[in-house]
Amino acid sequence: MNSPANPPATADAGEGKVSNFLRQIIEKDLQQGTYASRRWAGSPGDAAHHATGQPDPAKIRTRFPPEPNGYLHVGHAKSICLNFGLARDYGGVCHLRFDDTNPEKEDQEYVNSIIDAVKWLGFDWAQIGQAPGSAAPYQASDYFGFMYRAAEYLIEAGHAYVDEQTPEEMRVNRGDFGKPGVDSPFRSRTPAENLARFREMRDGKHADGAMVLRAKIDMASPNINLRDPAIYRIRHAEHHHTGNTWCVYPMYTFAHPIEDALEQITHSICTLEFEDQRPFYDWLLERLIEGGLLASPPPRQYEFARLNLTYVVTSKRKLAQLVNEKRVSGWDDPRMPTIVGLRRRGYTPEALQLFAERIGVTKSDSWIDYSTLEGCLREDLENKAHRGMAVLDPVKLVLTNWAEAFGSDSYLEACTLPALPHSAIAEGQTPPPDRVFQIGKEVWIEREDFEEVPPKGYKRLFPGNVVRLKGGYVIECTGCVRDAAGNVTEVHAKVIPGTKSGTPGADSVKAKAAITWVGVADGVQAEVRLYDRLFADAHPDAGGKDFLRALNPDSLKVVTAYVEPSLAAAQPDQKFQFERFGYFVADRADHAPGKPVFNRAVGLKDSWGK
Numbered sequence: 001m002n003s004p005a006n007p008p009a010t011a012d013a014g015e016g017k018v019s020n021f022l023r024q025i026i027e028k029d030l031q032q033g034t035y036a037s038r039r040w041a042g043s044p045g046d047a048a049h050h051a052t053g054q055p056d057p058a059k060i061r062t063r064f065p066p067e068p069n070g071y072l073h074v075g076h077a078k079s080i081c082l083n084f085g086l087a088r089d090y091g092g093v094c095h096l097r098f099d100d101t102n103p104e105k106e107d108q109e110y111v112n113s114i115i116d117a118v119k120w121l122g123f124d125w126a127q128i129g130q131a132p133g134s135a136a137p138y139q140a141s142d143y144f145g146f147m148y149r150a151a152e153y154l155i156e157a158g159h160a161y162v163d164e165q166t167p168e169e170m171r172v173n174r175g176d177f178g179k180p181g182v183d184s185p186f187r188s189r190t191p192a193e194n195l196a197r198f199r200e201m202r203d204g205k206h207a208d209g210a211m212v213l214r215a216k217i218d219m220a221s222p223n224i225n226l227r228d229p230a231i232y233r234i235r236h237a238e239h240h241h242t243g244n245t246w247c248v249y250p251m252y253t254f255a256h257p258i259e260d261a262l263e264q265i266t267h268s269i270c271t272l273e274f275e276d277q278r279p280f281y282d283w284l285l286e287r288l289i290e291g292g293l294l295a296s297p298p299p300r301q302y303e304f305a306r307l308n309l310t311y312v313v314t315s316k317r318k319l320a321q322l323v324n325e326k327r328v329s330g331w332d333d334p335r336m337p338t339i340v341g342l343r344r345r346g347y348t349p350e351a352l353q354l355f356a357e358r359i360g361v362t363k364s365d366s367w368i369d370y371s372t373l374e375g376c377l378r379e380d381l382e383n384k385a386h387r388g389m390a391v392l393d394p395v396k397l398v399l400t401n402w403a404e405a406f407g408s409d410s411y412l413e414a415c416t417l418p419a420l421p422h423s424a425i426a427e428g429q430t431p432p433p434d435r436v437f438q439i440g441k442e443v444w445i446e447r448e449d450f451e452e453v454p455p456k457g458y459k460r461l462f463p464g465n466v467v468r469l470k471g472g473y474v475i476e477c478t479g480c481v482r483d484a485a486g487n488v489t490e491v492h493a494k495v496i497p498g499t500k501s502g503t504p505g506a507d508s509v510k511a512k513a514a515i516t517w518v519g520v521a522d523g524v525q526a527e528v529r530l531y532d533r534l535f536a537d538a539h540p541d542a543g544g545k546d547f548l549r550a551l552n553p554d555s556l557k558v559v560t561a562y563v564e565p566s567l568a569a570a571q572p573d574q575k576f577q578f579e580r581f582g583y584f585v586a587d588r589a590d591h592a593p594g595k596p597v598f599n600r601a602v603g604l605k606d607s608w609g610k
């Protein structure tokens with residue numbers, strides 16, 4: 001990332017970026033000094049500021065709060081780029097915080113993968129990932145003690161009560177959009193009774209589901225989220241971080257505002273489905289500020305439209321189903337929209353950041369076409385990925401006059417081509433060394449580059465036609481050899497000496513086309529995985545459809561190809577443009593020197609366009 005060492009912490013730090021409603025809010029807050037009075041004290045996640053208690057007026061703090069119950073996907077990438085990007089641009093901090101309030105579903109494996117994903121996406125962790133002196137990532141479970149005290153405070157102040165209705169009674173009595181709720185018979189208990197009951201809950205005296213702690217707000221509120229939402233529940237479950245310390249756990253809607261406030265978050269940015277939760281978010285923080293448990297001003301919640309991408313499902317549950325039912329090879333299958341999947345597919349952090357910039361943030365839901373994502377990858381790799389030749393559907397081409405032309409059938413001649421085209425080299429940049437490969441009597445060509453009887457307009461190899469082997473010689477096709485079944489087993493041609501690319505005679509014979517090829521002598525066999533979209537339907541899970549029925553049966557085709565030596569020498573994760581085919585990456589897991597494995601990241605052109 002090209003973040004300056006000391007990003008300017010001014011109100012116009014977003015200059016040069018496309019503005020959006022969130023940038024406008026932040027710039028206004030910075031101008032008005034909304035958070036200028038704030039002393040970064042009392043934040044358990046922020047030891048340095050706690051120690052000094054100094055105000056830090058020019059800062060914003062955002063957070064990215066995943067629940068560690070699955071691998072992150074492209075939608076999360078949007079949220080990461082947004083939250084870390086805003087912190088970077090305005091000289092602030094973004095907290096990676098694990099929202100680990102759900103003991104049953106969470107796991108350290110997911111925690112690790114999320115940290116990896118955020119770092120890989122390219123935000124300078126030390127610079128913007130944490131406040132000075134504090135240790136990111138943050139985790140909600142660090143605040144369970146505070147949350148418990150906050151709950152006792154609400155009880156003492158008459159803002160919460162223990163409800164012993166059955167879940168079914170609670171559901172019925174909550175009412176619905178047209179019907180106000182009905183007060184629980186336990187709603188009028190005294191604070192002392194409630195406190196005693198709540199402590200029994202904490203002390204493990206009651207079974208899961210026997211009772212819950214509810215905020216006491218308004219059972220007739222038009223916003224159902226304010227009809228005495230549950231804030232604490234009993235779960236006799238081991239937590240991956242706090243072990244068996246607790247058997248009561250805070251509900252997400254209660255925990256989240258407190259996490260934000262304790263970490264001194266200024267702008268709490270989330271997706272639109274939380275809009276109806278905002279009144280409770282504000283209600284809770286106001287109560288706790290009243291009680292002196294939290295400092296003013298509180299963080300504010302802002303909502304933006306989540307990413308909806310065509311041909312993709314992003315629900316963690318559905319992604320887990322694809323993995324568990326072995327529809328894909330794992331969370332990092334290159335067809336998965338997970339960050340590990342995209343990475344293995346050949347996506348770069350820069351491509352995903354470009355994508356996040358390009359789609360922007362809005363307040364209304366819409367669909368982004370998958371080709372927008374692919375376009376960002378092409379754009380990023382265009383000037384970076386070294387070129388190379390690969391033959392994906394090989395048939396042997398024999399240059400029958402080779403010995404006559406060069407003295408021996410075993411004669412080899414070195415050919416070179418640039419690793420990057422001239423247009424990809426920035427001014428002042430030194431071009432990478434040329435690729436070198438050998439031409440000999442036999443080379444591999446694409447099966448589709450020969451037709452014994454050419455269709456109309458066909459310019460490649462057919463008897464009598466003259467074609468250039470790219471970077472090598474011009475040749476004239478003479479025919480082919482077929483097996484008993486009629487399949488072409490060899491194509492024959494004559495080399496025309498003196499026509500080699502880059503020599504004075506190169507243009508002495510006019511070729512109708514240039515075709516890609518790989519030498520039999522120095523070409524290396526490679527496994528090439530031709531990935532395509534995982535779903536054939538642009539909206540695989542729209543309207544309650546069974547998304548599994550929309551799986552694209554042709555989303556993976558594995559071929560045995562030949563690649564030129566520069567490709568065979570690839571490092572895992574290195575990206576290339578296979579000339580004429582698209583962008584490919586040496587597989588992170590399976591590629592090894594001597595045993596090349598490549599994944600197709602994206603074709604050169606959008607082949608799905610209408």
Ligand code: ATP
Nearest residue numbers: 065066067075076078079270271306307314315316
């Ligand atoms: P899912 O609904 O697939 O289980 P989630 O939203 O529950 O995902 P979280 O771990 O809660 O997953 O998400 C962490 C953050 O990422 C949240 O702030 C959430 O708003 C954001 N996020 C999740 N999905 C998207 C998306 N498609 N586009 C943008 N942001 C998203």
Ligand code: MG
Nearest residue numbers: 065066067271
């Ligand atoms: Mg969520």
